[in-house]
Amino acid sequence: MDFRIRHKRKLRILPTPDEGIRALETQVPRAEAFAGKMLAALRPGLQWLYRARRRVATASVGVLAIWIFLHVTFGANGMVVYRQKRTEYRNLQKEIQGLQQENSHYNERIKALQTDPASIEKEAREQLHYARPGEVVYVDPNPPNPQTPASATAQK
Secondary structure, eight states: OOOOOOSOOOOOOOOOHHHHHHHHHHHHHHHHHHHHHHHHHHHHHHHHHHHTHHHHHHHHHHHHHHHHHHHHHHSTTSHHHHHHHHHHHHHHHHHHHHHHHHHHHHHHHHHHHHHOHHHHHHHHHHHHOOOOTTOOOOOOSSOSSOOOOOOSSOOO
């Protein structure tokens, strides 16, 4: 194995604390001059802002109030959306109530067909056209909902 150093590294000598303070002392006047120039440039705008602070605050509150009003009225959970959701909720509640009534009707019908001989006989007579001996069954030649057979040809 080769342990020789191929590249000479540059050594960096850190400044002593005294040198850092002296460097800072030389930079302070430049920083103060820059701050003075910036303050002089910003002074007219800052003075205007100080004189108009009440108007600026009033305008800011007005803009904030308008934004809040628009957000409450038309936002993602605003009054318009709330009313739409409330209407949808009422419609869904009516639909649920109708479906529950229909379900209870079907459950009663199922119980009747399982246990009541009269309802079983009635269903057999209606669907299967059963009749007791001596009875005559009349069938309507034109049922209310006739099912038309599907034709293989297209109609024009």
